[in-house]
Amino acid sequence: MTQAPDSVPDPDYQITVPLDLDYYGVFADLPEADSLWWKKAREFGTGLEERMTGHWERAEFPTDLLREAGELGLFTDGVDVSEIGLETLSPMAAGLVNMETSRVDGSLGTALAVQGGLALRTLAFFGSEQQKSQHFAALASGETLGAFALTEPTHGSDSVSLETTAELHGDEESGHYVLNGAKKWIGNGASGGITFTWARIVGGEHEGQVRCFLVPQETPGYRAEVIEHKASLRAIHQALIQYHDVKLPADAILPGAKSFKDTSTVLFATRLGVAWSAVGHAAACVETALSYAKKRKQFSKPIGAHQLVQERLTFMVSELTSMQLHVKHATERDMAGELTGPQASMVKYHNTRKARQIAQVARDMLGGNGILLTNKVARHMADIEAIHTYEGTESVQSLIIGRDLTGFSAFA
Numbered sequence: 065m066t067q068a069p070d071s072v073p074d075p076d077y078q079i080t081v082p083l084d085l086d087y088y089g090v091f092a093d094l095p096e097a098d099s100l101w102w103k104k105a106r107e108f109g110t111g112l113e114e115r116m117t118g119h120w121e122r123a124e125f126p127t128d129l130l131r132e133a134g135e136l137g138l139f140t141d142g143v144d145v146s147e148i149g150l151e152t153l154s155p156m157a158a159g160l161v162n163m164e165t166s167r168v169d170g171s172l173g174t175a176l177a178v179q180g181g182l183a184l185r186t187l188a189f190f191g192s193e194q195q196k197s198q199h200f201a202a203l204a205s206g207e208t209l210g211a212f213a214l215t216e217p218t219h220g221s222d223s224v225s226l227e228t229t230a231e232l233h234g235d236e237e238s239g240h241y242v243l244n245g246a247k248k249w250i251g252n253g254a255s256g257g258i259t260f261t262w263a264r265i266v267g268g269e270h271e272g273q274v275r276c277f278l279v280p281q282e283t284p285g286y287r288a289e290v291i292e293h294k295a296s297l298r299a300i301h302q303a304l305i306q307y308h309d310v311k312l313p314a315d316a317i318l319p320g321a322k323s324f325k326d327t328s329t330v331l332f333a334t335r336l337g338v339a340w341s342a343v344g345h346a347a348a349c350v351e352t353a354l355s356y357a358k359k360r361k362q363f364s365k366p367i368g369a370h371q372l373v374q375e376r377l378t379f380m381v382s383e384l385t386s387m388q389l390h391v392k393h394a395t396e397r398d399m400a401g402e403l404t405g406p407q408a409s410m411v412k413y414h415n416t417r418k419a420r421q422i423a424q425v426a427r428d429m430l431g432g433n434g435i436l437l438t439n440k441v442a443r444h445m446a447d448i449e450a451i452h453t454y455e456g457t458e459s460v461q462s463l464i465i466g467r468d469l470t471g472f473s474a475f476a
Contacts, residue, residue: 082106082167083351087381090388094156101157102164104136109168116169117437119299123292126299127209127255130175134206138165139180142333143188148201155333155398159340159391166344170447171299173341178251178300179203181334183210186260186276189329190320195278199258209257211281213247213305214327220249221460224324228307230277232267236314243277243285243310249454253303254288256281260318261307262327276321277312285310296450328405331455335408336394338455342415343387345444345451349419349426350380352440356430367429376429380422387415406468413461416452423448 086092094102112129119126133139137150141158145151153161158181166173184203187196187210202208219226228245243263253259259279265271279286288303320326354377357368367373394411397403423445427434435442452458467473 081351081355082347083354085347085350085354085381085384086388087385088389090385090392091160094160095154098154098157098160101138101153102160105138105161105164108133108136108138109165109172112168112172113440114438116172116299117443120169120171120443121298121437123294123298125171125175125255125301129172130179130209131206133165133176134179134204137204138176139184139204139206141180141185141337143180143184143204145200145204148204150204155336155395156392159337159395162337162340163344163347163391166341167348168344169299170341170345170444170451171297173344174251174297174450175300177334177337177341178212179206179210181337182212182330183252183258183260185330185333186210186212186318186321187278190276190318190326191278192315192319194315195318199278203258209252209255211250211252211255211257211259211303212330213250213253213259213261213279215247215249217246217248217304221457223327226262226264226274226324228261228263229266230263230275230312230317232265234314236268236270239314241277241312241314241316243279243307243312245307247303247305247307249291250288250303250305251300253305254281254290254301259286259305262321262324273322274324274327276318276326277316278318279307279310279312279316283310283312296446332405332408333398335412335455336391336398336403338451339387339391339394339408339411339415341451342412342419342448343384343391345448346380346384346387346415346419346422348444349423349441350377350384353377353380353426353429356433356439360433373429376425380425383418383422387418390414404468406465409456409461409464412456413458413465416448417458419448420452 138161140150140152165176203210214223216226230241230243233239261277261279262274265273265275285308287306290301291304357373358366360367390411426441427445433439437443463474
């Protein structure tokens with residue numbers, strides 16, 4: 065009788081190595097400075113695959129990596145940081161950094177986008193000189209974590225109807241504000257830093273206007289809890305925040321943020337960043353599927369030698385190429401000052417949809433191995449669901465584009 069082996073070794077397919085698929089050479093003519101930032105982001109993410117898989121599975125937020133990213137200058141997306149000795153990322157460089165970190169892990173890419181694209185940009189655009197001198201360098205370096213609190217439990221797509229209030233007591237120069245309300249899905253909102261909170265003014269000459277407040281998270285009445293049981297972006301903590309009579313001095317208001325429209329100034333840039341993030345997610349899925357197709361054998365030959373698999377690979381690479389063309393062209397228009405809001409919506413709408421389709425095909429190609437977190441695709445597939453929603457859902461993007469095309473607003 066032949067004795068059965070103690071265990072059957074599972075093949076090691078080595079399918080998480082970056083392949084830099086660029087079928088049309090979309091990124092072949094990048095300026096050297098932008099390519100260097102991409103290289104820096106690649107060096108930052110190298111070796112983090114296994115660690116981020118573990119954090120994702122255990123729903124842990126590795127804040128030390130944000131500080132490491134800050135030390136490398138990866139947060140300075142379109143923000144002038146020359147006064148603190150850092151270099152500003154061009155929109156193209158910022159997109160490449162977002163793409164590369166998202167290729168490694170979606171939570172990591174989102175964490176960088178929250179810290180730089182939302183929090184740091186909000187302070188840079190709207191903050192007072194005093195606020196900047198106190199917090200700017202710490203946010204840029206990752207020493208202090210920053211949050212952008214706009215979405216509420218009952219106001220997501222219709223955030224213009226936000227109900228969080230800031231009641232003025234006394235005058236606007238020497239009085240104080242009291243915040244009450246709630247925010248939800250706020251990245252870094254329970255991480256011990258500062259939260260840029262959008263609230264509606266009650267009292268004074270700015271009655272009814274939406275303004276932004278700098279709220280240290282240790283302020284009495286600020287209560288934040290990490291949202292649990294997420295199936296997506298599990299390695300970044302997002303918070304449900306309750307404001308119970310949060311008392312803030314008059315100078316907590318960001319003087320440059322004067323109405324709800326100012327939120328669009330920030331979200332316009334981050335919407336393009338989400339489109340770059342989608343490219344990173346899709347690239348991770350395609351490179352995994354291609355590597356797997358070359359190494360996985362079924363019916364006595366690599367599955368990549370089968371017609372059906374080659375057709376699927378062609379589909380995925382063609383869709384990825386379309387996504388690359390979209391972000392490259394839109395970013396070039398942004399750098400020339402020619403990108404419109406609806407165009408930013410278009411590239412986000414297009415790329416997150418395509419990323420979803422690519423992930424679905426890649427998961428199917430890997431068969432049972434496709435649901436293993438260590439093989440990347442299932443994790444990216446779940447994370448794409450989050451980026452497809454945040455910074456404006458598919459429905460909202462389509463209404464923005466539709467209004468631009470027809471001249472009719474279909475918003476309720």
